[in-house]
Amino acid sequence: MYDAESIPRIMWAVVFSLIPAGIAGVFTFGYYGFCVVFISSITAVITEMGILLLRKKPVLNTIKDGSAVVTGILLAYTLPPSTPWYVSVVGSFFAIAIVKHAFGGLGNNIWNPALAARAFLQVAYPASINSDWRVLQHGIGNLVHNITKTDPGGKLVDAITRATPLAKEAGAETYHLTQLFVGNIPGCIGETSVIALLLGGAYLMYKRYIHWYVPFYYIATVFVMVLILPPRIVTPWANNPLYHIFSGGLFLGAFFMATDMVTSPLTKRGLIIFAVGAGALTALIRFYSGYPEGVCYSILLMNTATPLIDRFTKPRLYGTRVKKV
Amino acid sequence: MINLVKSKLKTFVGGIHSREDGKILTQDKKESPLLFPKTVYLFMSQHIGAPASPIVKKGDFVKKGQLVGTAQGFVSANVHASISGKVADVVPWPHPITGVRSPAVVIENCGEDSWIEGMSVASDIDLISPDEIRLLIQSAGIVGLGGATFPTHVKLTPPKDKIIDTVVMNGAECEPYLTCDYRLMLEKPHEIIQGLKLVMKCIGCKKAHIGIEANKSDVYTIFKNIVLNDPDIKVDLMEVKYPQGAEHQLIKALLNREFKPTQLPLEVGAIVINVGTAFAVYEAVKFKRPLIERMVTVTGNGVENPQNFLVRLGTPIQQLLEEARVKVNINKVIFGGPMMGIAQGNIESAVTIKGTGGILVLTDAQKWESHACIRCGRCIDSCPYGLNPSELSILCEAKEFNLALDNNVMECKECGCCSYICPAKRPIVHLIKFAKADIAKRKAKA
Numbered sequence: 001m002y003d004a005e006s007i008p009r010i011m012w013a014v015v016f017s018l019i020p021a022g023i024a025g026v027f028t029f030g031y032y033g034f035c036v037v038f039i040s041s042i043t044a045v046i047t048e049m050g051i052l053l054l055r056k057k058p059v060l061n062t063i064k065d066g067s068a069v070v071t072g073i074l075l076a077y078t079l080p081p082s083t084p085w086y087v088s089v090v091g092s093f094f095a096i097a098i099v100k101h102a103f104g105g106l107g108n109n110i111w112n113p114a115l116a117a118r119a120f121l122q123v124a125y126p127a128s129i130n131s132d133w134r135v136l137q138h139g140i141g142n143l144v145h146n147i148t149k150t151d152p153g154g155k156l157v158d159a160i161t162r163a164t165p166l167a168k169e170a171g172a173e174t175y176h177l178t179q180l181f182v183g184n185i186p187g188c189i190g191e192t193s194v195i196a197l198l199l200g201g202a203y204l205m206y207k208r209y210i211h212w213y214v215p216f217y218y219i220a221t222v223f224v225m226v227l228i229l230p231p232r233i234v235t236p237w238a239n240n241p242l243y244h245i246f247s248g249g250l251f252l253g254a255f256f257m258a259t260d261m262v263t264s265p266l267t268k269r270g271l272i273i274f275a276v277g278a279g280a281l282t283a284l285i286r287f288y289s290g291y292p293e294g295v296c297y298s299i300l301l302m303n304t305a306t307p308l309i310d311r312f313t314k315p316r317l318y319g320t321r322v323k324k325v
Numbered sequence: 326m327i328n329l330v331k332s333k334l335k336t337f338v339g340g341i342h343s344r345e346d347g348k349i350l351t352q353d354k355k356e357s358p359l360l361f362p363k364t365v366y367l368f369m370s371q372h373i374g375a376p377a378s379p380i381v382k383k384g385d386f387v388k389k390g391q392l393v394g395t396a397q398g399f400v401s402a403n404v405h406a407s408i409s410g411k412v413a414d415v416v417p418w419p420h421p422i423t424g425v426r427s428p429a430v431v432i433e434n435c436g437e438d439s440w441i442e443g444m445s446v447a448s449d450i451d452l453i454s455p456d457e458i459r460l461l462i463q464s465a466g467i468v469g470l471g472g473a474t475f476p477t478h479v480k481l482t483p484p485k486d487k488i489i490d491t492v493v494m495n496g497a498e499c500e501p502y503l504t505c506d507y508r509l510m511l512e513k514p515h516e517i518i519q520g521l522k523l524v525m526k527c528i529g530c531k532k533a534h535i536g537i538e539a540n541k542s543d544v545y546t547i548f549k550n551i552v553l554n555d556p557d558i559k560v561d562l563m564e565v566k567y568p569q570g571a572e573h574q575l576i577k578a579l580l581n582r583e584f585k586p587t588q589l590p591l592e593v594g595a596i597v598i599n600v601g602t603a604f605a606v607y608e609a610v611k612f613k614r615p616l617i618e619r620m621v622t623v624t625g626n627g628v629e630n631p632q633n634f635l636v637r638l639g640t641p642i643q644q645l646l647e648e649a650r651v652k653v654n655i656n657k658v659i660f661g662g663p664m665m666g667i668a669q670g671n672i673e674s675a676v677t678i679k680g681t682g683g684i685l686v687l688t689d690a691q692k693w694e695s696h697a698c699i700r701c702g703r704c705i706d707s708c709p710y711g712l713n714p715s716e717l718s719i720l721c722e723a724k725e726f727n728l729a730l731d732n733n734v735m736e737c738k739e740c741g742c743c744s745y746i747c748p749a750k751r752p753i754v755h756l757i758k759f760a761k762a763d764i765a766k767r768k769a770k771a
């Protein structure tokens with residue numbers, strides 16, 4: 001007898017839980033945001049099919065499990081809304097072919113495919129990923145312009161280029177906290193709306209597919225670190241913990257990436273170490289490195305440390321507790 | 326609110342809440358009918374320990390209750406004729422648990438259901454001495470009827486240096502679908518309590534603790550009333566959770582004591598008996614009746630009339646299935662419950678033994694494809710013994726038996742929680758069982 005939960009059920013629930021953040025992204029950045037998500041997901045599925053064929057594995061059943069779609073969506077959510085189509089195609093291909101299947105497929109990958117692909121794109125296409133972040137206006141017109149990129153002047157003037165709220169350059173704007181919470185700020189497609197991400201995260205917690213303590217310890221660690229660390233560049237919000245946790249990709253990372261079962265530790269103790277470690281690294285990178293954001297790299301680093309964490313957080317054999325006398 | 330109610334119930338850490346309950350199929354069917362088999366196949370090995378040795382031969386006439394196999398050594402159990410009739414043969418027969426052929430005495434019913442002389446006579450149990458109780462239990466061939474089938478007289482002979490302060494009686498019946506203990510508790514509560522008292526007297530233990538799962542609150546009330554004037558016998562409701570009835574979990578829930586998976590309850594001063602065993606003890610001591618029948622739940626969606634039966638040992642399950650009106654399209658027959666039960670390869674030859682509490686007949690055993698571990702950690706949270714089933718399954722699959730040993734594979738109690746909960750549908754217990762058998766074989770060789 002088996003429980004009703006299965007890999008497809010979990011994966012499709014994750015897809016479902018990502019919908020609010022997607023809607024928020026499209027609201028903020030226009031339909032092109034949706035196109036990036038769509039292109040990325042389709043590429044992920046096609047790549048997965050191709051590789052399963054090559055590896056002579058059952059194709060249909062594996063596609064149906066939804067894990068490729070999850071990777072595709074998550075990758076797109078970490079990309080700026082102006083990402084050219086070929087960049088998301090390359091990223092998605094890299095995520096599935098290299099990060100996932102070169103290590104043996106779902107369950108055997110060491111790094112979160114979406115995050116590793118994003119890190120790869122950051123190196124391969126720095127221009128598309130780091131600068132040129134826009135708040136695009138709604139409308140099909142923009143969509144066409146953005147896909148073809150033939151008319152950089154023209155209609156695109158109403159697409160305003162602005163920096164992430166975490167950018168340290170002089171003149172970076174500050175945003176009101178409610179703005180950060182709702183998400184109509186510049187950023188990557190799926191990361192800006194804290195409320196939408198919370199909604200999806202709450203659903204996954206309710207379904208018990210993710211543990212509350214992973215996002216909790218992750219975000220709490222960032223919160224505390226921001227309070228105590230001396231900033232390298234002083235901005236009005238440098239030591240404002242709420243501003244920090246609500247901006248950038250922290251909620252997306254904490255609820256949807258750090259909770260990735262495959263690439264995080266097995267036990268509760270291990271997961272808490274993982275979450276605290278990721279939180280500390282995120283804050284350190286944000287404060288002291290050249291990058292404005294540290295969620296992606298901190299989770300990837302903790303992914304790397306996961307086998308080690310697992311080794312030191314083995315469950316305790318029943319009946320072997322040292323009794324306090 | 327639910328949490329508040331739950332927290333009052335005693336329980337343990339880990340385990341699973343089964344998706345299917347299945348008890349509803351059989352729990353309210355009253356007066357379990359007696360089944361009268363045409364032929365019985367009595368295995369010499371229906372218990373843990375050395376097999377008994379047959380003392381009858383082809384052509385002999387035996388009466389109900391007559392000894393047909395004598396225990397070989399102390400850790401062994403007698404086997405008695407469960408019907409009167411002619412010994413048709415003593416043959417190797419496929420054993421329902423091990424799958425290998427092992428000697429069985431075959432008896433053909435002569436239609437006359439009479440006890441052998443000297444058996445089944447009521448006696449006064451107030452004056453009986455502890456040693457007499459133990460002897461009667463031993464000669465009656467009683468073994469743990471919860472499924473473990475460990476000879477009861479051995480359990481009641483603890484080493485001198487171990488002090489047993491509590492007898493724990495298991496009325497949890499935590500396996501889904503099975504209701505044989507429940508029916509027995511409803512139908513024979515006084516006898517069960519008498520049996521429990523005999524066990525307490527036998528080992529000179531003053532206290533007893535009875536654990537009932539919360540889905541059997543009617544039984545709880547009945548037991549409470551019976552022991553009203555017995556402050557030394559406690560009755561408690563426990564959370565409905567598998568494996569609540571396993572020794573470690575029962576003792577944790579009721580007495581809050583922990584011991585290693587491979588250790589016995591006597592390490593923490595307790596012994597555990599099942600309600601069925603307590604009843605058998607009563608029958609053996611009061612009436613000198615050997616263990617020749619037991620309650621068996623025949624259930625599942627593969628039978629039209631799921632029900633509990635009083636079944637003579639060695640009854641072919643074909644007859645049980647017919648009695649329960651088996652459907653034509655069945656595809657799985659399991660001895661025991663869905664969690665720990667053993668699927669039967671050959672229904673034609675399978676017969677009941679002392680440990681058979683249930684026969685689960687399924688039409689739609691769903692086939693799942695198993696997948697690589699996705700490291701969700703559910704199996705770890707569910708393992709009541711603090712193992713890492715995810716890692717063990719991977720090591721056992723790769724035949725890394727030494728590493729598996731380092732990770733306590735031998736401590737696995739094969740409860741099946743990990744396999745049940747695994748979303749990747751990994752056959753974790755199968756892999757572990759296989760590895761354990763392999764390791765044991767190597768050890769035997771070395």
Ligand code: SF4
Nearest residue numbers: 708737738740741743
């Ligand atoms: S079968 Fe073994 S490993 Fe699995 S949950 Fe039970 S004791 Fe733990």
Ligand code: SF4
Nearest residue numbers: 698699701702704747
């Ligand atoms: S439950 Fe299954 S998939 Fe999850 S960690 Fe255990 S073995 Fe792996």
